[in-house]
Amino acid sequence: MNLAFWIISAVTVLGALLAVSLRNLVHCVLALILFFIGIAAHYFLLRADFLGTVQILIYVGAVAVLILFAIMLTHNVTGTDGPREILGVKWWSGAVIAAALAILLKKAILSDPLAMVLPAGDKAQSSVAEIGRALVANWVVPLEAIAILLTAALIGAVVIALEEIQKSR
């Protein structure tokens, strides 16, 4: 199990690094898919089976395809290499800010005794039934709110993306 943690972590960090640093946009999305699958594997390792499935369905299945469509609608279809952006002033300032944040967070995490806690539960059972019951009992109002939010986002996205076509008619 420990080895699995290190392997999945390495793959996840590699995917994230490539996703934000490659020059070809389509390659970036492929690396982002690797990152999403790594996160899903972490969820499975943490025994959150339902969340791992949701992660693959929503992120690998929907968000990655959405990003690919956005690239194809805004860029040359094959996603040719962009200009080299690395090692400019902007790159250095962003990288320094991110590295400073990582170091600060690491210090804060390691200074807390919570960092040494080991897993609490050891039962290996599916949490799907529990989540389903909670969703329709205690959490039914947030569920409806999310439904309204998703409908509004769907309509809003279509309206924003179609704006120019309607004007030209």
Added chain:
Amino acid sequence: MNIPLGHYLILAAILFAIGLAGALTRKNAIIVLMGIEVMFNSAILNLVAFWQYKYFAVPTAQLFAIFAIAVAAAESAVGLALVIAVYRHYKSVDVDEMKELKG
């Protein structure tokens, strides 16, 4: 599994920093959105790690993660629609060229 909770928290912090670096340094608006997705996912990984290590008895953290994923999906749909609208207007997705509102 005997990985301490701190390992997961530090992993999430590293992933968050990578996403932040991508959102700050890249010029392409789509890659900025991808960096934001990376940050979202690392934050949700924290929630799931805390659930597994401290509050295993109740599924509240998982429900919270599910709602966060739903909101993130709505955000990325609207964000990408905005990128397409901006592209129609400027013929570019370079965030440095969107300066019409700059004083």
